[in-house]
Amino acid sequence: MPTIKRYENITITDFAAEGKCIYKSEDGVIFIDGHVAPGDVVDIEVVRRKKKLAHAVVTKFHSLSEMRTDPYCQHFEVCGGCRWQHIDYPEQLKFKQKQVQDHFERIGKIKGVDYYPIVAAKTRLFYRNKLEYTFSNYRWLTIDDMNSDEEFSRNALGYHVPKCFDRIFQVEKCHLQTDPSNAIRNALFQFAEDRGYVFYNVKTNEGMMRNVIIRTSNSGDVMVIVQFAEPQPEVIEEVMAFMKAEFTGITSLYYIINQKGNDSYQDQEAVHYAGERYIRETMEDLTFMVGPKSFYQTNSEQAYELYKIARDYAQLSDHEIVYDLYTGTGTIANFVARNAKKVIGVEYIKEAVADARKNSELNGIANTRFYAGDMKRVLNEEFVKKQGRPDVIITDPPRAGMDSSVIATILSSSPSRIVYISCNTATQARDLELLSGKYKVVRAQPVDMFPHTHHVENVALLELRD
Incomplete structure (x- = not known):
């Protein structure tokens, strides 16, 4: 031993x-x-x-450290979500600011950057506009459960326990999303429990009740998407009819039948059951329609701060061609379009591109063009030749960062400025090093999108070297 x-x-x-x-x-x-x-x-x-x-x-x-504070959530000990809620918020910001600079200097080997102070979140509780809860027939047991002599249900509707893919703990109240999110989750759990529906087992891929996604918006709209693991029309109708009748505030109601081995649903059909097909997010004088598969920044309030920084860094003056890479539903593209000659958005998910086009039409924006496809296949020399060389590129890739072929195309197209938005400063720093031979990283502006977590969003401005 x-x-x-x-x-x-x-x-x-x-x-x-x-x-x-x-x-x-x-x-x-x-x-x-x-x-x-x-x-x-x-x-x-x-x-x-x-x-x-x-x-x-x-x-x-x-x-105990002087930077500690009392956690506000009853699920703090078991939940892997808001892991920093025991740390004073100003201290959280200091560590996030330091993380950006550490990654730039250690991973990207980038010097001489003007680091702006992190933009703090004004709203630190109930700030998310999207949450996803999982059904399970194998609930994580608390100490009270294990010490109890009474029989209890092993069903749960909640979050995964960290490092336990098959364990879900029952959530009573989550402090991440505004009402009626908690009420919807708890009512759906109780209804399914009372009816005796079989909760999902991730190990065997069996059970009926699988997942529920709740989306809220700053306009007051609410979207609920229920995922079922089996095509049982009677059960689906009972559940959806209950949701429609019980919560008249749900403005958009969908369901998905997902029989795959994982909960991802971008490749599944989202069946519209009741209400509107979209919920609305507003930003300045713009309205964005968000569908069941649309990507929208999960903190609407801080997304506005993020996009203002990106627009400021782009330094547009009405005559530029702008590429918005990984455009999602076209929020950034439409947000900057009125300051540009033309904006070209590229996104992998076809449904998101369709939403981006609808958002341009809804807001009377005629100088945007959106294309769907794998970024490394779409963005090439032929595409640039056809669309026109970009004066500015705004890129907001997923956590994995940009593919090397995408970086190569960016370098060959030689925009005057690159605005790089990232939710992972480690991969951002890696990509910036690959761009640093031709571009100088001038500024970095962290934004706290997710209070009480270690995550930090960051906007970097790159300018073409002489």
Whole structure:
């Protein structure tokens, strides 16, 4: 048996990747799991080690950090969502700001950037406009459950327990989305439970009730999408009729029959059951129609701050050709279109491109063009020749960043400015290094889109070198 390594009365040093804390020991860096904070004095026990990196758990707290605050959510100990709610908000912002600069300098090897102070979120609770809950017939048990002599249901409707893909804990109240989100989830759970519908089992891909997605908007609209794992028309009709009758505030009601091995639904048919086909998001004098498969930034209030920064960095003066890469439903493209000669949006999801076109039409914007397809296949020399060389490129890729062929096309098209928006500053820094031979990273502006998490959005401005 290997010897268990323990450290006593050590002080947690700092935050690291993915919001974990670290302790820098004489044996190397130790990542500490759990709800700890820099400044905590603790005893730890190493649970696994790889070369100079180790992972440990806390076995005893001696004293708590001054940057701590009381968690507000009853699910804090088991939920992997708002993992930083025990940290004072100003301290959260400091670590996020530091993370951006660390990634730029360590991963991208980028110097000389003007880092602007992070844009704090004014609304720090109930800020999300989209949440997804999972049904399960194998609920995560609490200590009270395990100590109880009474029989109880193993059904649950809630979130995945971190690192346990097959365990769902029952959510009573989530502080991420405004009403009627909690009421809808709880009522749907109770209805399905009372009717005896079979909750989904992810291991066997069996069961009827699979998933529910709730979308709200700053216009007051509400969309609910219920996912079923089996095509049972009678059950589907009962559930959807209940939702329609019970919650008259639901303005858009859909269902999906998903028999795949995972919950992703972009490739599934979303069946419109009742109400409008879209919900509406507003930004300045623009209205955006958001469908069941549409991507829209999940924090509407901070999305507006993000887009204002992107528009400012683009420095448009009515005569530029702008490419908006990974355009989604065309929110950024339409947001900047009135300041440009022409905006070309490219997006992988066909339904999102259809929504982008509808949003342009809805807002009377005639100088946008949207194209659907895999970015690395669509964006090539022939495409640039046909659409015109971009003066400005705005890119907002997924967490994985941009493909090398996309970067190559950007370099060959030589726009004067690139505005790079990212939800993952590590891959953003990697891509910026690939662009740095031809472009200088001038500015970086972090935006806190997700309070009480380690995630940070960042906007970088790149200018063509002389």
